[in-house]
Amino acid sequence: MPTPAPKPRPDLKEACLTEALTIIEQEGVERLSLREVARRLGVSHQAPYRHFPSRDHILAEIVARTFDGFARHLDRHATSGDPDADMQAMGEAYLDYAATRPLHYRLMFATPLPDPASHPEMTARAHHAFDLLLTALRRKAEASGGRVDPQAIRLDALFVWSALHGLATLRSTSILATLDLDHTLSARGGEHMLARFGPALAAPAKRDGPAPEPAR
Amino acid sequence: MPTPAPKPRPDLKEACLTEALTIIEQEGVERLSLREVARRLGVSHQAPYRHFPSRDHILAEIVARTFDGFARHLDRHATSGDPDADMQAMGEAYLDYAATRPLHYRLMFATPLPDPASHPEMTARAHHAFDLLLTALRRKAEASGGRVDPQAIRLDALFVWSALHGLATLRSTSILATLDLDHTLSARGGEHMLARFGPALAAPAKRDGPAPEPAR
DNA sequence: AGCGCGAAGTTGACAGTGTCAACATCCTGC
DNA sequence: GCAGGATGTTGACACTGTCAACTTCGCGCT
The missing domain is CATH 1.10.357.10 (Tetracycline Repressor, domain 2)
Structure with a gap:
C-alpha cells in the first residue's frame, strides 16, 4: 500500500520553532524532544528533520532568536x-x-x-x-x-x-x-x-x- | 543454565561515584550514563542501581561531595x-x-x-x-x-x-x-x-x- | 545445623530518544 | 514531458533509564 501523499505544511519550520520554544518555556531546554514537537504538530517524527539537520540546529535557531x-x-x-x-x-x-x-x-x-x-x-x-x-x-x-x-x-x-x-x-x-x-x-x-x-x-x-x- | 553467582564488589558504590565523576570531568554532566559507568567497571547495567535508587541519586551524591x-x-x-x-x-x-x-x-x-x-x-x-x-x-x-x-x-x-x-x-x-x-x-x-x-x-x-x- | 531473608549481583524487557535509510508524492524548471 | 529537489512518510538502529524477576551467598536466628 503506497504511503499517502504527504501534505506539505508551508509553515512547518516556523511551527516547529514555536512548539519547541513552548516546550522549553514549560519544561526547560533539557526536556526538548523533537519527537514530541512532531506529535504536537501532527506530523511524523522525521518531519522536523526536513527543516533542521539535527536537534542542535533547531536549538541553535531558538537560542539565536x-x-x-x-x-x-x-x-x-x-x-x-x-x-x-x-x-x-x-x-x-x-x-x-x-x-x-x-x-x-x-x-x-x-x-x-x-x-x-x-x-x-x-x-x-x-x-x-x-x-x-x-x-x-x-x-x-x-x-x-x-x-x-x-x-x-x-x-x-x-x-x-x-x-x-x-x-x-x-x-x-x-x-x-x-x-x-x-x-x-x-x-x-x-x-x-x-x-x-x-x-x-x-x-x-x-x-x-x-x-x-x-x-x- | 543458572546465572553465575555474582561476585560481590565491596567497593562498587564508591567505584560508581569515582567513575561517574570521571565521566563528568571528561565529558560533562549531561553525558553521564550509568550504563557506561557499569561497562567501565565490568558489571551489569543494573548493578549501580543496587546502590543508588536512580541516576538522580548518584548525581546528588556527587554534587554534594x-x-x-x-x-x-x-x-x-x-x-x-x-x-x-x-x-x-x-x-x-x-x-x-x-x-x-x-x-x-x-x-x-x-x-x-x-x-x-x-x-x-x-x-x-x-x-x-x-x-x-x-x-x-x-x-x-x-x-x-x-x-x-x-x-x-x-x-x-x-x-x-x-x-x-x-x-x-x-x-x-x-x-x-x-x-x-x-x-x-x-x-x-x-x-x-x-x-x-x-x-x-x-x-x-x-x-x-x-x-x-x-x-x- | 538448618532455614529464611536480605544484599547484591544477574538477565531480560519496556518505553523513550536522536539519527539514518529508503520510499512516495508533488511541484517546478528545463 | 521528464528529471530532480522538496517534503512529507515508514521503518530501523543504537542508545538511555527504569522496572521486573531470577540466582547465589552470607548472616542471623532458632
Whole structure:
C-alpha cells in the first residue's frame, strides 16, 4: 500500500520553532524532544528533520532568536542619553528579563549549548548587554573629562555584566532557596547591586600593578 | 543454565561515584550514563542501581561531595583574620577553583540539578561562599566601628557572590570567546573585579529609598 | 545445623530518544 | 514531458533509564 501523499505544511519550520520554544518555556531546554514537537504538530517524527539537520540546529535557531529578543528588551530601556541613567535602566531591564523569563534566560546562558563554532549565528547577539555597557561606560568616562582607557572600560563592562549575570543565574537556581533571604532577594538584591555599581565605578581604575587598597 | 553467582564488589558504590565523576570531568554532566559507568567497571547495567535508587541519586551524591570540596578549597584561603585580606583571598580562590575545575564548577551550579527537596543533603554546603562572605563583611563592618546592619551585610554578600559567580560562569561559556577580550579576561578580569569591590563596599549602604546618586 | 531473608549481583524487557535509510508524492524548471 | 529537489512518510538502529524477576551467598536466628 503506497504511503499517502504527504501534505506539505508551508509553515512547518516556523511551527516547529514555536512548539519547541513552548516546550522549553514549560519544561526547560533539557526536556526538548523533537519527537514530541512532531506529535504536537501532527506530523511524523522525521518531519522536523526536513527543516533542521539535527536537534542542535533547531536549538541553535531558538537560542539565536532568544538572544535577539533579549537584546531588543535591553534596547528599549536605554534611551535617555545620560550614561548613569542608562546603566541603571539597563541593569533593571536585565534583571527584570531574567526574573520574568527564567527559562528564556537559562536557554541563552546554559551549558551545553550547541557548538558555537558550528552555529556562529547563535551567539551573534549574545554579548549585546556587554556592548551596551561598553557604550554607557565610555560615554560616562568622556563626560567626566578624564582620560578614556579602553581596557579599563572593557574590564568594568565585564565586571558589571558579571554581577548582573551572576545574580540572574543565582536567582534561577534552588541554592538561594536554601538561604534565608528570599524576601530580601527579590525585592532588594538587584537594586542594592545597582546602587553599589556607582561607588565601584567612581574610583579610578588602575591599569597595571596590584589592586588598590580598599577604602577604609 | 543458572546465572553465575555474582561476585560481590565491596567497593562498587564508591567505584560508581569515582567513575561517574570521571565521566563528568571528561565529558560533562549531561553525558553521564550509568550504563557506561557499569561497562567501565565490568558489571551489569543494573548493578549501580543496587546502590543508588536512580541516576538522580548518584548525581546528588556527587554534587554534594563537589560542594564539600569547593567549601574546603575556600576555607584553605581565608585564614588571616583580616576581613579585607580574607575577602581578597577568598575571591581569588573562588575564581581559581572555577578556572581550574570548570566542569566541577558547572556541576554545582548547573541546571537542572536533581530536585533539592528530594535531596536536601546535596545543597547543604552550597552557600558556603556566601557564609564566608557574610563573616568577612560582618567583621569588616565591626572593625569600622560603624553600625552593623545585618540586612545590608546580607545584600553585600549577595552582591559579591553574584559578581564572582557571574564571572565564573561567563568564563565557562563560549560567549566570551565571541568578544575580543580573551587576553584581558584571563589575566585581569578577576583582579579588576576584586579591586572594584573595595570602593563598592566602602560607601554606606542605604536600607530604604532609591539608590544613591553615583559619585561624579 | 538448618532455614529464611536480605544484599547484591544477574538477565531480560519496556518505553523513550536522536539519527539514518529508503520510499512516495508533488511541484517546478528545463 | 521528464528529471530532480522538496517534503512529507515508514521503518530501523543504537542508545538511555527504569522496572521486573531470577540466582547465589552470607548472616542471623532458632
